[in-house]
Amino acid sequence: MFVGAPFDFSFVISAFSKLWATLGVTLLIVGGSLLTGMIVGFLIAFPRLYRIPVLEQFSKVYVSFFRGTPILIQLFLFYYGLPELLKLVHLDISRAPVLFFVILTYGLHTGAFMSEMIRASVTAVDRGQVEAAYAIGMKGHQAFTRIVLPQALAVAVPVFSNMVIALLKDTSLAFTLGVMELTGKAQTLGALTQHFIEAYLALAFIYLVVSFTLEKLLRAAERRLLKHEQPDGTARRRFRIERKPSLRGMFAGIGAEKGGAKL
Amino acid sequence: MKIDPSFIWTAFVQLLSAIPTTLMITAVSVSVGFVIGVITALFRLYRVPVLGPISTAYITFIRGTPMLTHLLLIYFGLPVIIDGLSGWFGWGFKSASIPMIAFAYISFSITAGAYMSEVVRSGLLAVNRGQLEAAYSIGMTTFQALRRIVFPQALAFSLPNLSNSAIGMLHGSTLAFTVSVVDINAKAQIVASTNWKFFEAYLAAAVIFWGLTVLIERLTARLEKRIQLYNRGGVA
Numbered sequence: 175m176f177v178g179a180p181f182d183f184s185f186v187i188s189a190f191s192k193l194w195a196t197l198g199v200t201l202l203i204v205g206g207s208l209l210t211g212m213i214v215g216f217l218i219a220f221p222r223l224y225r226i227p228v229l230e231q232f233s234k235v236y237v238s239f240f241r242g243t244p245i246l247i248q249l250f251l252f253y254y255g256l257p258e259l260l261k262l263v264h265l266d267i268s269r270a271p272v273l274f275f276v277i278l279t280y281g282l283h284t285g286a287f288m289s290e291m292i293r294a295s296v297t298a299v300d301r302g303q304v305e306a307a308y309a310i311g312m313k314g315h316q317a318f319t320r321i322v323l324p325q326a327l328a329v330a331v332p333v334f335s336n337m338v339i340a341l342l343k344d345t346s347l348a349f350t351l352g353v354m355e356l357t358g359k360a361q362t363l364g365a366l367t368q369h370f371i372e373a374y375l376a377l378a379f380i381y382l383v384v385s386f387t388l389e390k391l392l393r394a395a396e397r398r399l400l401k402h403e404q405p406d407g408t409a410r411r412r413f414r415i416e417r418k419p420s421l422r423g424m425f426a427g428i429g430a431e432k433g434g435a436k437l
Numbered sequence: 438m439k440i441d442p443s444f445i446w447t448a449f450v451q452l453l454s455a456i457p458t459t460l461m462i463t464a465v466s467v468s469v470g471f472v473i474g475v476i477t478a479l480f481r482l483y484r485v486p487v488l489g490p491i492s493t494a495y496i497t498f499i500r501g502t503p504m505l506t507h508l509l510l511i512y513f514g515l516p517v518i519i520d521g522l523s524g525w526f527g528w529g530f531k532s533a534s535i536p537m538i539a540f541a542y543i544s545f546s547i548t549a550g551a552y553m554s555e556v557v558r559s560g561l562l563a564v565n566r567g568q569l570e571a572a573y574s575i576g577m578t579t580f581q582a583l584r585r586i587v588f589p590q591a592l593a594f595s596l597p598n599l600s601n602s603a604i605g606m607l608h609g610s611t612l613a614f615t616v617s618v619v620d621i622n623a624k625a626q627i628v629a630s631t632n633w634k635f636f637e638a639y640l641a642a643a644v645i646f647w648g649l650t651v652l653i654e655r656l657t658a659r660l661e662k663r664i665q666l667y668n669r670g671g672v673a
Contacts, residue, residue, distance in 0.1 A: 255640065
């Protein structure tokens with residue numbers, strides 16, 4: 175077993191500032207895959223929401239596959255497999271940058287979770303809401319944008335927030351394909367200076383700061399969206415008695431978090 | 438390089454030998470993590486002075502950082518600590534004699550502990566407070582009430598979340614390749630690079646993981662049906 179140079183705290187700080195510079199790559203992967211995931215998520219969720227015969231089955235298998243296999247395996251699968259498959263239709267993408275494969279894989283992966291989130295939050299809106307909207311004379315799209323969407327969004331935000339943070343942490347695997355994001359950079363720094371522990375401590379700290387910030391931002395967005403919910407003012411108890419079924423509670427029942435193939 | 442469908446089967450058969458390692462890592466991390474989770478959740482629920490905030494800090498740190506960083510920190514940090522202590526106290530023990538897989542066990546257990554703690558906590562919070570009060574009123578001690586009344590109900594409630602965590606750990610165990618443990622993922626890498634057939638090998642690995650995940654899910658669904666028996670309502 176290899177042990178590097180003796181622990182030197184000043185190196186943690188210098189590693190921190192060097193790592194901070196590569197934060198952009200990590201955030202690019204997160205942002206790019208969220209965008210891809212959003213589009214894929216909608217495409218996958220619609221057949222299941224509207225029960226379109228064959229596509230519905232495809233959506234189910236898609237979601238099950240992406241939730242049922244590790245992201246690391248998916249990364250390798252797409253990185254090595256996609257150029258091969260596209261070669262069959264005479265499309266050469268073997269020269270595409272690695273980052274393209276990384277964002278695509280994370281996007282498809284997130285898309286599976288995103289579709290579950292969309293499906294769950296749309297079905298969580300009471301049907302009576304739409305009927306009431308029709309009753310006061312709203313049109314179909316009005317009922318959707320003014321009544322269903324805000325409520326569905328409020329259910330979706332906590333799940334979305336969990337998903338973003340899980341995605342951020344998953345991007346640490348992109349180094350396996352040689353992308354110089356935070357983890358890749360930390361490994362290089364460690365190998366160069368032999369200060370592995372210091373580099374990884376700085377790395378952990380950056381992830382902590384970023385995920386904490388993201389969580390705070392999304393929590394603020396959630397509070398804004400849940401304004402119409404009455405806050406339950408009862409004091410916190412050790413083992414709760416009954417709780418009003420709030421949207422927060424509903425989200426716990428949705429189970430769109432990580433894990434689970436549901437086939 | 439052409440896709441060779443028959444190699445998928447060859448790789449599949451070769452990967453089967455690595456399944457026990459993956460399952461072992463998952464089982465150890467989930468069960469040790471569960472114990473850590475119960476202890477830290479109780480510390481937080483009962484607001485134990487020093488240990489409660491420590492548990493909260495532990496959970497925040499672990500949940501805010503990727504599993505890979507935990508593994509790397511343990512892998513590089515633990516030997517330094519052990520060798521330091523060993524030199525200080527004059528033990529004849531060197532970190533070099535720790536098997537690689539132990540690092541995976543330790544680090545993944547720590548990771549699982551934080552996630553399990555949240556699962557256990559939400560399960561305990563879901564149990565009606567009246568249940569605990571009723572247990573006290575018939576003269577049970579806190580320990581008895583927790584063990585006989587609260588835990589069984591909390592377990593039933595948190596079973597789906599526990600299964601999700603277990604699946605998360607199964608998928609997370611693929612990281613073990615970074616400390617040169619030969620699990621399914623590492624084996625797939627070996628099979629792929631020796632035969633220069635990457636896609637086929639990883640496809641076989643994906644199929645195995647998919648199967649294992651569906652299996653865990655089915656087993657949980659069955660267990661859930663059994664454990665929820667008391668809760669079916671009605672009169673008969």
